[in-house]
Amino acid sequence: MEKERLSYLQIHPKDNVLVALRDLPKGFEVDFGGQRFALREGIRAKHKFTITALAKDADVLMYGVLVGKMNYAVTEGVVISTENLRHASDDFKLGNRKLAWEKPDVSAFEGRTFNGFHRSNGTVGTANYWLVIPLVFCENRNVLTLKSALEEKLGYQVASKDYSDEVDELIARYQAGASVDQLLAVDLSSAKAGKEKMRLFPNVDGVKFLNHNMGCGGTRLDSDALCGLLAGYITHPNVAGATVLSLGCQHAQASILRDEITKRDAAFDKPLYIFEQQFEGTEQELMQKAIKATFAGLAQANKQTRQPATLDKLCIGLECGGSDGFSGISANPALGYVSDMLVTMGGSVILAEFPELCGVEQELSDRCIDEVTAEKFMHLMKTYNAKAEADGSGFYMNPSPGNIRDGLITDAIKSAGAAKKGGNSPITAVVDYPGVVNTPGLNLLCTPGNDVESTTAEVAAGANVVLFTTGLGTPTGNPIAPVVKLSTNTKMFERMPDIIDINCGTIIDGEETIPETAHRILDYVIQVASGNTKPKAVQLGQDDFIPWRRGVSL
Structure with missing residues (x-):
């Protein structure tokens, strides 16, 4: 029997806005928390709408934290937009340690291994x-x-990147007298992809x-x-x-x-x-x-050959790019659960993109294992944001046009959802760029929000697999670490199957729970780490590499 799909969602009990899980028409009847009201306007999926009247300068809460303030008064049932909401986030300071957390059940992965390349220093590669x-x-x-x-002769050229057959077809049509309109109408779908050569x-x-x-x-x-x-x-x-x-x-x-x-x-x-x-x-x-x-x-x-390795030898980099209004309630929380599972089993996880942690600094600093670690994190955040402000581009300018179009109106909204990738475990270390992660558990790595700069840095820090969530679609990869792409919604997964590996839109569709999706993700990671499965970015030869000039890059 098909599960009933929800129309809207309150992410946290403190939130005073709801997220539309599907397109909702003007006049749609909302029944929430004992309140009944009709939407004043149509709300597109991924966008937020008010559940009470909000005065000018009133706080807007999502994920239980401040994400903005109203520019003018609105009633209930009104869409949140860049017109009526401006970025705002809470200040942060050194607080008490909050290290208690509920470890997930990892019994399904007890005794599981992956086949990797063992190095003399004790690390294990997922590739060679x-x-x-x-x-x-x-x-x-x-x-x-x-x-x-070297590349072609040794058998390492990616066959799918050569579009010469398509060009040959167009040349032949042009030489036969085809018009411009006829050239534009040519069907190139039958053009053959190149074959991989045998590797020496x-x-x-x-x-x-x-x-x-x-x-x-x-x-x-x-x-x-x-x-x-x-x-x-x-x-x-x-x-x-x-x-x-x-x-x-x-x-x-x-x-x-x-x-x-x-x-x-x-x-x-x-x-x-x-x-x-x-x-x-x-x-x-x-x-x-x-x-x-x-x-x-x-x-x-x-x-060198692949040999079995325990899952604590995995170091997973967490990344998001082309985020949308579903990122923080589907793919990112699923990665957070994966993160907690891996930490429970003794592995390492890297949460980066410091401009996208704006507004959740207090929670993250309180989760740091000790005060020294917390102070390092707060210092890096303040220094980075101050530099951005001095250059006229603070963290509040982080959301891209695509982010805003798909429901991420302020940086605090984007950040609160992005931070969900880090799960709930204590933060064992804070690493500055271009440092290396050598502590098991959840690590914070200071990087920009820029997808490629951040992924480049996470891999340099030791990530041997990267999990990359996207709501709008992005082909980002890395030269040496497999990048697994996860969609936040089913429509995008179906529209871009050539670059997306895993669909987390099943959570939005009501087909899976977050733990169920997380188990599916970790199963896939084990196959990738063993060399049994090639993610789409690897198949396409998506070898993105951009070092970060230590300046303002959001």
């Missing part, structure tokens, strides 16, 4: 990649030349060629942070070794990179080849040495 990295943007061309020389090194998941626009010309802080970020990738459990190209004279020196590697892994023993063009001489000499070293490194990496 070789990296080719430039220390400075001057070497980007040489990195791309290496990619051209079957135990190596790929060679990843990273590019960036940093390393020199900016501040020393930026170049030092870049070295720390790259060191995080080189020491990452999903990486077998790396080839690094350096010009030689840039701020981001090879010696700084080596120091950052040692900070993260004092007994680092992976193959690492660093070549400096100004020392090697000609480009040909540089490239021939880099090709030989990379090939030899791949032969060595290919000797």
Whole structure:
């Protein structure tokens, strides 16, 4: 029997607005908490409407916290919009520790393992990649030349990214005299996708060629942070070794990179080849040495095989992008439950995107394991927001046009929903960018809200799987860590099946509970971590990599 779908929802008992779970027409009768009233206007799904009359400057509460203030008085049954609501959030200060929490039942996962790549430092990778990295943007061309020389011949080129058959079809039509209108009407759905070549090194998941626009010309802080970020990738459990190209004279020196590697892994023993063009001489000499070293490194990496590992070896990065009004009540709480399950089993979880924690600072700081950790979190939040304010772009400007269109009217509304990804467990550590996570439990990592910058940083911190929720649809991936995409609503899942892996809209549809969805997610993660399932971002070769310049990025 099909379950009845709710029309609206109060997220927290303190809330004075409801969320429309489907499109509600003007005049729709609301029966809530002993009140009956008709909607004054149509309310689109994901948007919020008032359940009582609110005066000018009245507080609006969602998720039990302040998310805005009214610009003018409204009656009940009125949609909340950017016209009548402005961002507001509560202040925060050092409070009492609130560390008690109810651990979820994890009996269904007792004894479960995943097959991963065991590293000498005790970490376990969910993949086995070789990296080719430039220390400075001057070497980007040489990195791309290496990619051209190695990728296809070794069998690592992503077949689905080549649209040459579609172009061939259009060329043939044009040469046959097709008009512009006829060209626009051509059906290209039958064009064939390329076939994957057999890999020479079957135990190596790929060679990843990273590019960036940093390393020199900016501040020393930026170049030092870049070295720390790259060191995080080189020491990452999903990486077998790396080839690094350096010009030689840039701020981001090879010696700084080596120091950052040692900070993260004092007994680092992976193959690492660093070549400096100004020392090697000609480009040909540089490239021939880099090709030989990379090939030899791949032969060595290919000797490693997957072996069983317990689930406490998982480090999951939590991310959201293209969020909508359902994010905080479907996909994000489901990730929060996954987070609590993994923490209960001794694993690590990373909650990042500090601009999207605005308004829930008090709750999160109170959940920090001790006062030192709480004070570190509050200092980072205040410093980041002050910098943003000084540049005329505070956290209140975080919501994008797409966020607003789909119900996230203020940053506090967006943040309160985004924070649900972190579940309810105590916060064991707070890490500043571009640091590494080495503490089991829930970790807070200071990153921007920008999807790619934040995902890039989470992986550098040690995330060997990233769970990424989206309500509007985003193709974000990462070069070395599988990024699993979860939709907040069924319509988007059905519209964009090529980039979305898991539908959490089943929660909104009344087909699943949050714990049921969380169990389904963790089952999928285990398959991904074992190499049995490739998420869509991996299939598409979505290798997004953007280092954060330590400035204002929301």
